[in-house]
Amino acid sequence: MEMITHQVRAWLLGPHLFSYIPICYLSFVIARWIYRLSPLHPLAKFPAPKSLLCMSQWSEFYYNVIHHGRFVFFIEQWHKELGPIIRIGPDEIHISDPSFYNICYGPGHKYIRDKDFYDPILGRLNATATIFGVPEYKHRRSIVNPLFSKSSIRKLEDVILTHGRAFKRAVSEESKAAQAGGKGICLSRLFGCLAADIISGYVYGSSFNFLETNRDADFFECIAAVARFLPIASYFRYLQAPLFLLPVAVLKRLVPSTLRSLLDLEEYCGILADKYLDRRTSGNPTEKPEHQTTIFGTILAAETPSFKPTRDMMIGEAATSLGAGYHTTSWTLTRAAYAAAINPTIQQTLHEELATAFPEGTSEITVSACEKLPYLTAFVKETLRVAPGVPGRLPRTVPPEGLVCHQKFIPSGYKVSMSAHVMHQNPQIYPNPTEFNPTRWLNTTPSSEVEKNLVAFSKGSRNCLGFNLAMAELHTALAFLFRRFKISLHKDNTLTGEWVDSYVITLHGQLMISAEEYSD
Numbered sequence: 254m255e256m257i258t259h260q261v262r263a264w265l266l267g268p269h270l271f272s273y274i275p276i277c278y279l280s281f282v283i284a285r286w287i288y289r290l291s292p293l294h295p296l297a298k299f300p301a302p303k304s305l306l307c308m309s310q311w312s313e314f315y316y317n318v319i320h321h322g323r324f325v326f327f328i329e330q331w332h333k334e335l336g337p338i339i340r341i342g343p344d345e346i347h348i349s350d351p352s353f354y355n356i357c358y359g360p361g362h363k364y365i366r367d368k369d370f371y372d373p374i375l376g377r378l379n380a381t382a383t384i385f386g387v388p389e390y391k392h393r394r395s396i397v398n399p400l401f402s403k404s405s406i407r408k409l410e411d412v413i414l415t416h417g418r419a420f421k422r423a424v425s426e427e428s429k430a431a432q433a434g435g436k437g438i439c440l441s442r443l444f445g446c447l448a449a450d451i452i453s454g455y456v457y458g459s460s461f462n463f464l465e466t467n468r469d470a471d472f473f474e475c476i477a478a479v480a481r482f483l484p485i486a487s488y489f490r491y492l493q494a495p496l497f498l499l500p501v502a503v504l505k506r507l508v509p510s511t512l513r514s515l516l517d518l519e520e521y522c523g524i525l526a527d528k529y530l531d532r533r534t535s536g537n538p539t540e541k542p543e544h545q546t547t548i549f550g551t552i553l554a555a556e557t558p559s560f561k562p563t564r565d566m567m568i569g570e571a572a573t574s575l576g577a578g579y580h581t582t583s584w585t586l587t588r589a590a591y592a593a594a595i596n597p598t599i600q601q602t603l604h605e606e607l608a609t610a611f612p613e614g615t616s617e618i619t620v621s622a623c624e625k626l627p628y629l630t631a632f633v634k635e636t637l638r639v640a641p642g643v644p645g646r647l648p649r650t651v652p653p654e655g656l657v658c659h660q661k662f663i664p665s666g667y668k669v670s671m672s673a674h675v676m677h678q679n680p681q682i683y684p685n686p687t688e689f690n691p692t693r694w695l696n697t698t699p700s701s702e703v704e705k706n707l708v709a710f711s712k713g714s715r716n717c718l719g720f721n722l723a724m725a726e727l728h729t730a731l732a733f734l735f736r737r738f739k740i741s742l743h744k745d746n747t748l749t750g751e752w753v754d755s756y757v758i759t760l761h762g763q764l765m766i767s768a769e770e771y772s773d
């Protein structure tokens with residue numbers, strides 16, 4: 254007996270055990286692979302594209318990284334071939350039937366965000382956008398919601414209009430310089446400056462003022478680099494966790510120089526948060542009304558015995574608002590201007606509507622007046638349809654009761670996803686979906702299919718926090734542009750309507766235009 258025990262111990266502790274570890278791991282990976290491909294897998298009954306790299310996590314890497322952010326276009330194509338419910342990953346079903354959008358994304362918090370997908374994107378920040386637990390999320394969202402409500406937009410309208418006017422001056426200035434030097438105006442960059450100036454002014458109470466001070470700030474290259482990195486972020490998730498524990502100063506030495514502005518931004522948010530926290534400790538919390546109209550003041554004002562705002566939280570909310578709001582809005586504006594630049598009839602209709610609404614010129618522009626203009630609104634919606642700021646899939650976890658989808662059952666714990674791009678290209682809802690046609694939005698009602706299925710800001714419990722701000726920005730920026738200027742593509746233009754999905758939308762190239770200023 255002693256002999257046997259000795260032998261077992263020797264076997265367990267012997268050096269050969271270590272050689273079993275990789276063999277065991279490899280066997281586990283192969284067994285899992287076989288299981289995923291076998292008819293025993295609960296999702297095996299759903300049609301799946303043959304080309305889907307044997308159902309591994311790497312298929313997304315292949316389609317998004319090797320094919321440069323085109324996974325969503327492959328998904329669209331597979332739906333055309335295989336039907337409205339398809340399997341797009343080992344444990345994920347993608348749905349293109351619009352009647353499921355409310356089930357998966359509507360009110361109720363039943364379909365929770367998929368952690369594997371969101372964690373690596375949203376990283377280490379302590380913010381509404383990074384919270385998964387339902388009660389905690391609901392509470393946090395209720396704290397930040399007031400800053401982005403319609404009434405808050407009305408209160409802070411001046412921030413939007415001031416930067417709108419700066420944008421108009423910048424286009425005017427650059428068009429004069431361009432006429433003298435024969436160069437084009439980089440409108441996509443000016444929209445980038447405008448979007449960053451508005452968000453920073455609105456959320457932080459002090460704008461970056463890129464339009465007036467630095468139109469070539471490192472910030473722009475940094476955000477572009479982040480967008481390039483997002484599709485591969487999930488493959489570095491285990492590397493990210495230890496990196497994120499490091500202090501910002503140390504991280505700055507480790508990351509590529511293009512990404513440093515992101516850490517600068519985090520530091521900048523920290524400095525602003527400290528100012529507000531200092532005011533609070535000096536017995537002067539947020540009594541000035543204007544202090545509450547920033548993200549920092551809004552969070553501090555929500556303090557209760559059971560909720561203590563922290564510096565961490567203030568930085569997290571401030572940084573994610575900028576991250577979520579800048580890239581989406583600036584590319585949407587760019588795509589809109591591109592559509593008008595290549596279509597003189599659309600541009601003329603926009604200008605005429607604006608000239609009638611604001612006969613004295615851009616000084617009359619207000620957010621609410623712009624949002625009442627039917628053609629401008631239709632134009633904004635059509636842009637959001639063809640180029641939604643977050644075009645790809647938003648995976649959610651199936652709740653305990655499971656989901657029956659076209660007579661097939663998806664068990665709890667598996668993922669379901671839908672994509673704005675696939676929804677917006679549905680020809681039953683949007684005839685000739687590839688055509689840019691703002692008139693499809695004229696004379697619609699909120700309950701019409703066209704309106705109900707525009708999901709650029711998602712819906713329900715986890716829809717876009719900045720929806721009202723984004724809509725106000727899109728309407729006013731385009732009003733300032735088309736009330737004042739007639740634009741056309743410049744010979745140096747490199748932008749096409751094409752875009753890629755790197756969680757947020759990114760268009761190819763830069764929009765270079767020539768602009769002629771109207772005299773009235």
Ligand code: HEM
Nearest residue numbers: 382574577578581582585642643709710711717718719723
């Ligand atoms: C055209 C502009 C925009 C589009 C198309 C857009 C779209 C979206 C979408 C689809 C989501 C849901 C994402 C998901 O479920 O994974 C979202 C979330 C979010 N958006 Fe926007 N967005 C835009 C502008 C803005 C702006 C200006 C802000 C400024 C504050 C903002 C802040 C956020 C935040 C913080 C979230 C996370 C909300 C949460 O998890 O509770 N977005 N956005």
